[in-house]
Amino acid sequence: MTPRVSIGLPVYNAAPFLALALASVLAQTETRWELIVVDDGSQDDSLNLVRSFSDPRIRVVSDGQNRGLAARLNQIATLAQAPLLARMDADDLMHPERLAYQLAFLDAHPEVDVVGSAVYAIDVQGRPYGYRSTTPPHSAAQALGGSPFIHPTVTGRSEWFRRFPYDEAHDRAEDFELWTRSLPHSRFAVLERPLLFYRELGLPYLRKYLRSSQGVRRVLHQRGPAQLGQLGTLRALLTSYAKDGVYRVMSALGRESELLLRRNRPLSVQEQAEALETLRHIRTFLPQAAWTPLEVGT
16 A cells, blocks of 8 residues: 655664654554654664564665765655655654644645644653744745744655755755745645654753754855845844854853743643643553663653
């Protein structure tokens, strides 16, 4: 049976969180999927962990090389057999209804190329603490003001991802570069329902943030003058450098978590209960042999 959606999961040294990521795919209410797990030269137990899941819908690809995220995402697009392609990261978890909601939306809106969603923010132990969403831009200038998607939430048309491949030269900003480049030829949408558990708090963050902001500034230098004007580009660059400074100072003071908390709206009591119940449900799809000590927050 041809799958309705291909799920692309690039993996690099993700063993502490990978089992729950895979369990969240198995928990999907939409069952007509294939999961393409592409290992990027992991040196931990990631490959063995993936292979402990015996579901025939899971395909494992490994060549022993470390080529980077953008290259692996492009590889996944070429391997995808389904007309739709969903993205996720190895340390995140899908909500069980993610595929059902996003596929239904794309079916109802054939003019839309890529749809994202809001997220539940979770900490390193899997405890939910916040809600975050984004707003799709309506112009290239708006897109340069911030990413229209939380990257691992996106699901789109496979042919679109093949038509607009990630630029492998833009490490840590491959998504920002893609959205700003493709927007004039594309339609984007974001669902306000949180359909991904997005792991942030408690992970090493500063180095990744600085690399990402450096990549964003490269894109601003390339596309900013034409879309924002020289003055607008200068403002955007200065804002980026100022944010770098704030993150450096807060990290040095041991207060980096405060910045991450401010990026999210706190959950209500009901939202917290629903998120925890969903995480407990996902755990029922976790093979006992794949359990790891870090997975205790759910």
